Amino acid sequence: MPFFNRIHLFHYESYLQQQLHQLKENGNYRYFLDVNKSARHFPVFYYESGGITKRAINFCSNDYLGMSVEEDVIAKLSFTAHQSGTGSGGTRNISGTTKQHVSLEQTIAAWHQKEAALLFGGAYLANFTALQTLGRSIKDLIFISDERNHASMIEGMRSAGNQKMIFGHNDAGHLEEILSSLPLHQPKLIVFESVYSMNGSIAPVRDIITLAKKYNALTYIDEVHAVGLYGASGAGICEQEDLLQQVDIINGTLAKAVGVIGGYITASQTIIDFIRSFGSGFIFTTSLPPAVCAAAEKSITLIQQQSSQRTKLFHLVEYLRRLLGDADITFTENSSHITPVRIKNAVECKNVADKLLTQHGVYVQPVNHPTVPKGEECLRLIVTAKHTREQAAHLVTSLKQVLIEEDTYHMQEQQA
The missing domain is CATH 3.90.1150.10 (Aspartate Aminotransferase, domain 1)
Incomplete structure (x- = not known):
């Protein structure tokens, strides 16, 4: 008998099916409607x-604002698509930077009172690339992360491989304990969100920025669930708290309140140029279609005005x-x-959601582990x-x- 017939071979399909079965048994399998x-x-x-x-x-x-169905936004996308086509046809450095990209980045930067902005295919990619690039490039940089941060931020920090310290959710006191334990000269980046999408909490942004200044740390804030909704022009919690010029890096999305697709970071010219030049997630990705950029800019303009x-x-x-x-x-x-x-468990959460849809015509997606603990x-x-x-x-x-x-x-x- 050949040797390879006597050893136990790994059955890939069986293993994957078993994992999927367990996910369904636990009530955490994701069904798409x-x-x-x-x-x-x-x-x-x-x-x-x-x-x-x-x-x-x-x-x-x-x-949130129904901007994806706003007539003026739809018209702008359609008009630009007829002019420029459905795709950009390249990465940003290979023919994929159009006048629509440049104009949208300028609009975003001005909206957040920053020097420059950088577009990505999505806010997940923007978070991942920015944090990965900064971590890999700044020697001995320590990430100081809120324990409820989004998966995109967690994966970006993990990919960088730097030391990470976690502070209790929105706990400025715990954050200061961590900061005070580190040398003042140690490079540090505080990573947090403004609005946390699973529990709806809002970060003590002013307290966090004050501590960052005190302990010589950079600040990185994810505003994806705040952009378009908070502040005089809809620029987010930082605008509402008059802190736009105090925070170092802002991450935002064009896919929620703006109603289109894409993500971005905005910061100083130096930081943006650095991510643009060293971030592989930016360099090696085909750019957003020009029509999408034009529609997003139109949406932002309407949000600012109304x-x-x-x-x-x-x-x-x-x-x-x-x-x-x-x-x-x-x-x-x-x-x-x-x-x-809050629902008691994952199985019941799905049961409630299913009944709401089938019996009452109400669609609410159950939120289970690992999205929430x-x-x-x-x-x-x-x-x-x-x-x-x-x-x-x-x-x-x-x-x-x-x-x-x-x-x-x-x-x-x-x-x-």
Whole structure:
């Protein structure tokens, strides 16, 4: 008998299937709903189930202001696509830098009161590349990271290979303990978010920046869930707190409140030129289509000029929370626009979401591990400027009914 027939061979497919099965058993498998998005009817959308077309209201979209369905933004994208085509046709250094890219970067930099900006295919790539590049390039740089930071930031720091120290979520006191334990001359980068998307908390940005100045650290803030919503012109929490010129590097997205696609960082000319010159995630990636850049710039201009949509959004958030309180539905209190409703476990979280969709036409995606720690599974309720009060009321009524049904089921199961 040949030797290779006597040894145990690794079965790749079986191993992967076993891991997927375990994920489903734990309630953490990610099921995708095929959404037929309607620019005309947003936040209502359509989907197929059993060969039947059904409608539902989207309460988990990050298109906070509905800018992706704004006529002027759509028209700008369409017009530019007819002029420039559907793609850029190259990386930024090989024919992929168009006048639309340059103009958008200038608009973003001015919006955040910075010297320069740099576009990426997405905010994940922007975070990953910027942090990886800084870590690999600055000898002995230590990352000091909030424990609830986004996966893109965690992976960027991990890829750099530098030492990382973690401070408690939004805990400025713990952050100072860490900073004070390090030599003043030690290169340090504090990495945090302004609005944390899973629990809706807002960072003590002023306190963090004050500590950074005191202990000679750079600051890197992810504003993806704040851009477009906070501040006089919608530039984010840093603008709201009058701190735009105090923070060193801002990461933002064009895919949420701006309603298009792409991400960016904005900072001093030197920092941006450094990432542009040394960041492999920027250098070796085909650039965004010119039409996308033009549409994003149009959207930002509209956001800067019009505060009514932001005002409507936050009024609707207040209304939703008042209805939840009246219905005795517990949610995580915070100062942001994100309203998490904690569910007992991953399986129940999915069951509640499934019933909301199939029985009530309400689409809320369950948020499970590893997006949140085990035990913190939740439904993240998102209303946009395009939702109505009637739709918010329907969400609360439906959620209340499903939660009562779930509690009744569990009580009967325990008695059986």
